[in-house]
Amino acid sequence: xxILFMLDKRVNRGSIQAVANYVRAGEELGYVVALxxxxxxxxxxMRFSTEIGAFDYVVLIFESGLDWLSxxxxxxxxxxxxxERRLILDxxxxxxxxxxxxxxxxxxxxxxxxxxxxxxxxAISDRVAQPTFACRELGxxxxxxxxxxxxxxxxxxxxxxxxxxxxGHNWWRWxxxxxxxxxxxxxxxxxxxxxxxxxxxxxxxxxxASELGLEAAFEVDPDMFRRLGIExxxxxxxxxxxxxxxxxxxNIMTQRPLFRALRLITSxxxxxxxxxxxxxxxxDRDHAESVYGLAGRELTLGDPDGVAEKIVDxxxxxxxxxxxxxxxxxxxxxxxxxxxxxxxLTALLSSGVAVGADRRSALVATTRQxxxxx
Numbered sequence: 001x002x003i004l005f006m007l008d009k010r011v012n013r014g015s016i017q018a019v020a021n022y023v024r025a026g027e028e029l030g031y032v033v034a035l036x037x038x039x040x041x042x043x044x045x046m047r048f049s050t051e052i053g054a055f056d057y058v059v060l061i062f063e064s065g066l067d068w069l070s071x072x073x074x075x076x077x078x079x080x081x082x083x084e085r086r087l088i089l090d091x092x093x094x095x096x097x098x099x100x101x102x103x104x105x106x107x108x109x110x111x112x113x114x115x116x117x118x119x120x121x122x123a124i125s126d127r128v129a130q131p132t133f134a135c136r137e138l139g140x141x142x143x144x145x146x147x148x149x150x151x152x153x154x155x156x157x158x159x160x161x162x163x164x165x166x167x168g169h170n171w172w173r174w175x176x177x178x179x180x181x182x183x184x185x186x187x188x189x190x191x192x193x194x195x196x197x198x199x200x201x202x203x204x205x206x207x208x209a210s211e212l213g214l215e216a217a218f219e220v221d222p223d224m225f226r227r228l229g230i231e232x233x234x235x236x237x238x239x240x241x242x243x244x245x246x247x248x249x250x251n252i253m254t255q256r257p258l259f260r261a262l263r264l265i266t267s268x269x270x271x272x273x274x275x276x277x278x279x280x281x282x283x284d285r286d287h288a289e290s291v292y293g294l295a296g297r298e299l300t301l302g303d304p305d306g307v308a309e310k311i312v313d314x315x316x317x318x319x320x321x322x323x324x325x326x327x328x329x330x331x332x333x334x335x336x337x338x339x340x341x342x343x344x345l346t347a348l349l350s351s352g353v354a355v356g357a358d359r360r361s362a363l364v365a366t367t368r369q370x371x372x373x374x
Contacts, residue, residue, distance in 0.1 A: 001346055002032040004052060006077075007061035009035065011042045012235040013169060013200070015061050015091060017267045020238070021149050022345075023047050025338040031346070044239065053080030057349045060124060061089045064171075078124065086125040087349060093262045095121060095128050095140055104216065105172045105257040129348065132263050133290065143348055147341040148270040148332035158246040158276040162231070163193040163315055165248030165277075167241060168268065170201035172256035174219040176282065181252065184307035186228055191312050196231040198244060203232050245275030250314050252301070253281045263287065270336060273329055278314045278321045293331035295324045 003026070005019045019035050023046060026033030034047040034055070052058060058081050078086065093099065093107045094117045100106040108114040121128055129135075129143035164185065166177075185195060200206075202225065205218035225232055236244050245251050253272050258264075260283070269291060272279040280301050281288055288296035299321070301307045314321050 001057070001349075002034075002055040003345070003349070004034055004036055004049060004055040004058045005061060006036040006058060008063065008065055009037065009043065011237045014063050015089075015146075015267065016043065017238040017241065017271065018146050019061075020046055021147065021338040022342055024149075024151075025342040028339060029342060031342065033342070042237070052077060055081065057081075057085050057087065059087045059089055059345070059349075061091055062094065062121075063091045074124070083125060084127075084352065085349075086127065088121050088125050088128045089143065089145060090121070090128055090130050090140065091145075091264070091266075093130065093258060093264055095130065096262065099258065099261065101257040101261045104175055107258055109213070130262075131265050133265075134263070141348060143344065144265060144336070145341060145345070146265055146267045146270060147338040148329075148336045149274060149338055150329070150333050152242050152271075152274040153329070158243075160247060160249050161194060162196045162248040164195045164250050164252060164311060165245060166197045166252045166254065167199060167245055167272075168254060169199040169235065170218060170220050172217050172258065173254055174221075176254055176257070178221065178224065180282075180301075180304045180307055181254065182224055182228065182230075184304075184311065185230070187308040188312050189228060192315065194231065195228070196233055196248070197225065198233045199235050241271055242275045245272060245277050248277055249318065250311060251275060251277045251279050252311075253279060253283075255282060260287075265291065270332060273325065273332060278318065278325060280310060280314060291336075292328045293335075295327035295331070298324050299328065 003022075005022065007015060007019065009016055009019075020043070023033045023035070025031075032047075032055075034049040035043070036050065036052070036058075037048050038050060039048045040046075049055070058078070094114070096107055098106065098108045098111055098114050108117070127141070128139060129141040129145070131145040132142050133144055135142045166181070170177075185192065201218050202220060203222050205215070205220065209215055209218045222232075224230075251272050253268050255266070255268075259266065269281075272281070273292075279299055281296075281299060282301050283291075285297040285300050285302075288300045292299065302310055
């Protein structure tokens with residue numbers, strides 16, 4: 001089988017790490033897997049191709065942006081492969097009806113914006129998947145998509161620069177970070193050494209955020225970081241994420257509220273367990289167990305009031321927590337390897353199941369009626 005991925009490729013964010021792992025898993029299983037485009041030294045060991053017609057299937061990954069694949073280029077690019085051989089991966093829950101979490105994080109500004117996304121998807125394919133174990137939207141298939149690469153595992157010999165590290169961009173993160181994580185770090189500051197936030201927009205929002213109505217998405221207070229003596233560093237390329245995580249004794253994984261509400265998984269769920277570190281994840285215990293197995297419950301940050309003590313405990317009892325991490329890694333190898341993810345993807349592609357006319361009509365009707373909110 002030959003599979004071509006298409007996405008807005010960015011070296012330091014998005015799903016590029018996952019695609020690189022699919023390329024490697026394809027080599028192991030005898031498949032040809034590539035990324036659309038021309039060879040680029042910024043993406044080492046990636047197989048590229050522009051020959052869409054030479055592939056059996058195309059998987060188009062849509063994240064927060066829609067217009068990276070313009071309507072003018074779309075018909076020409078996809079003309080070489082039949083509609084039923086195209087699959088959309090909706091990585092950000094944009095196929096769902098309008099969802100707003102606690103009046104804060106949302107997938108769409110309004111129903112008109114949602115209709116634009118759905119119309120764009122429908123112009124490409126009848127098949128939409130989401131990175132989750134159970135979709136909640138009509139016509140979407142669950143496809144966990146992101147997985148664990150055991151070969152990326154770092155040995156326990158990485159020199160440590162920090163006690164606590166947070167790797168991720170400031171995109172709908174400030175409410176949880178400022179309301180839970182920073183107060184916890186402040187509470188335990190005298191018992192914690194170096195702390196670093198690595199990613200974009202922790203020092204200031206990007207230019208144009210206010211003009212786009214995205215002030216809330218990039219909200220930040222640099223003074224809080226300075227007051228707490230927290231180092232802020234820019235993002236690293238995807239090839240350096242795991243080595244960077246490995247330079248800290250503890251890594252904190254947060255997730256934007258919308259993704260937590262929709263139970264969407266990301267690359268970070270698994271990258272953090274490849275690093276030479278103790279991961280602590282901001283997930284509820286049941287969700288953590290569903291991904292990581294029983295040991296995952298003990299690697300959550302827990303209730304907000306107990307986050308400070310959880311971090312301190314992880315630093316004080318590294319052997320206990322590393323045993324938990326090893327148990328999670330064994331679970332990930334068995335259940336979430338990229339070989340398994342590629343098998344799941346090929347099974348979905350080969351099934352030939354698309355949204356039937358009745359389901360498609362129901363989806364269009366739901367969209368026209370204004371959808372639903374949560």
